[in-house]
Amino acid sequence: MKKLPFFIPMQSCPNRCIYCDQWAITGHTNDVTAEKVLSEIKKSEEPVEICFFGGSFTCLPPKVRSNLLDAASKAPKGSRIRISTHPSCIDEDIICELGRYNVYAVELGISSLDDRVLAACRRGYTSDVALKKLRMLISAGFVVGAQLMMGLPYQDTESSIRDLEKLCKIKGPSSMQIRLYPCLVFPKTELFSLWINGQFTPLSTERCINQAARILLSAENMGFEILRIGLHETDSLRESVAAGPSHPALGELIRSEALTEKLNKINPRGPWVVSAKHRSLLSGHSKRGIKSLAHKTGITESDVLERIIWW
Ligand code: SF4
Structure with a gap:
């Protein structure tokens, strides 16, 4: 409404x-x-x-x-x-x-x-x-x-x-x-x-x-x-x-960080099945989410990307 x-x-x-x-x-x-x-x-x-x-x-x-x-x-x-x-x-x-x-x-x-x-x-x-x-x-x-x-x-x-x-x-x-x-x-x-x-x-x-x-x-x-x-x-x-x-996108950055926390907790090595509607949370803001997930898991950014299955 x-x-x-x-x-x-x-x-x-x-x-x-x-x-x-x-x-x-x-x-x-x-x-x-x-x-x-x-x-x-x-x-x-x-x-x-x-x-x-x-x-x-x-x-x-x-x-x-x-x-x-x-x-x-x-x-x-x-x-x-x-x-x-x-x-x-x-x-x-x-x-x-x-x-x-x-x-x-x-x-x-x-x-x-x-x-x-x-x-x-x-x-x-x-x-x-x-x-x-x-x-x-x-x-x-x-x-x-x-x-x-x-x-x-x-x-x-x-x-x-x-x-x-x-x-x-x-x-x-x-x-x-x-x-x-x-x-x-x-x-x-x-x-x-x-x-x-x-x-x-x-x-x-x-x-x-x-x-x-x-x-x-x-x-x-x-x-x-x-x-x-x-x-x-x-x-x-x-x-x-x-x-x-x-920050103009504070809410989005927080949601991105929360998503990477969740993915790391569920499966620290991947693969991760992620809804395509959350793509911007991981890839937006200079790939902040991807970088954060790489940092948390100790996997390289390109490997993180390979282990994400969008649906
Ligand atoms: S009650 Fe709310 S609007 Fe009023 S001074 Fe406190 S924070 Fe501000």
């Missing part, structure tokens, strides 16, 4: 997280109005997924929220609404309101489920609170998503995998969607000062790729649905980012 995204950067956030500059990330300002939503909806005759991203939708004042949801409800029959929001702004009343508007999916920006990481980032809640809010949303029947980050202060691969295990316990056999974003350093944030003062070191692109590949494989093994890895590259993001793993 076609997506119709609206970004509401940092409006009504309960607090300012140390790394956040949503205006820089999204390149959008706070100018989403019900009228704007309606005029975009009118352009489509097919069902659309209207997405309210970029902040804390349910933290908005009730009138602003209901105006936006009223407008979204006018979309063609079969359309659906997706919101992303902050765990502190989910309670029974909000859940009833989202239910009344038939909201389809709710994504919670939880960043991490490690209390040390959450406190350092000034997220304003503990892991228990985030898990409780996710449980409430699951019981209410929404499609639920968790937005996680990597490379935050005190965060490492192991803590990210522990986060997934906690999420896995509460989702059980049902599905849960995941987005995984790298922590980048933007000017005018507290993290920027920490970085300048040598108190924070962002992940390098290569380290981020390796960490994220492990997290991705764990998430797939636990049955999560991966919606996105890496931020959507915008001009604004490219121009604003001061440090950290910013």
Whole structure:
């Protein structure tokens, strides 16, 4: 279904997280109005997924929220609404309101489920609170998503995998969607000062790729649905980012690394049967995947190529 995204950067956030500059990330300002939503909806005759991203939708004042949801409800029959929001702004009343508007999916920006990481980032809640809010949303029947980050202060691969295990316990056999974003350093944030003062070191692109590949494989093994890895590259993001793993094809590079990890684990000497739809993951970006598989297996690049059977 076609997506119709609206970004509401940092409006009504309960607090300012140390790394956040949503205006820089999204390149959008706070100018989403019900009228704007309606005029975009009118352009489509097919069902659309209207997405309210970029902040804390349910933290908005009730009138602003209901105006936006009223407008979204006018979309063609079969359309659906997706919101992303902050765990502190989910309670029974909000859940009833989202239910009344038939909201389809709710994504919670939880960043991490490690209390040390959450406190350092000034997220304003503990892991228990985030898990409780996710449980409430699951019981209410929404499609639920968790937005996680990597490379935050005190965060490492192991803590990210522990986060997934906690999420896995509460989702059980049902599905849960995941987005995984790298922590980048933007000017005018507290993290920027920490970085300048040598108190924070962002992940390098290569380290981020390796960490994220492990997290991705764990998430797939636990049955999560991966919606996105890496931020959507915008001009604004490219121009604003001061440090950290910013790369226009980060998601693709991570998926490539995860695939080579998987192939090496399954059969360290090959041959490997690989779907042709994954060809670019191995051959793209100057054959990064082939090189990585050669490095992992100790086989030459040309031998790796010979041992791949495309289907
Ligand atoms: S990370 Fe989310 S909750 Fe924190 S300031 Fe940014 S938009 Fe608000």
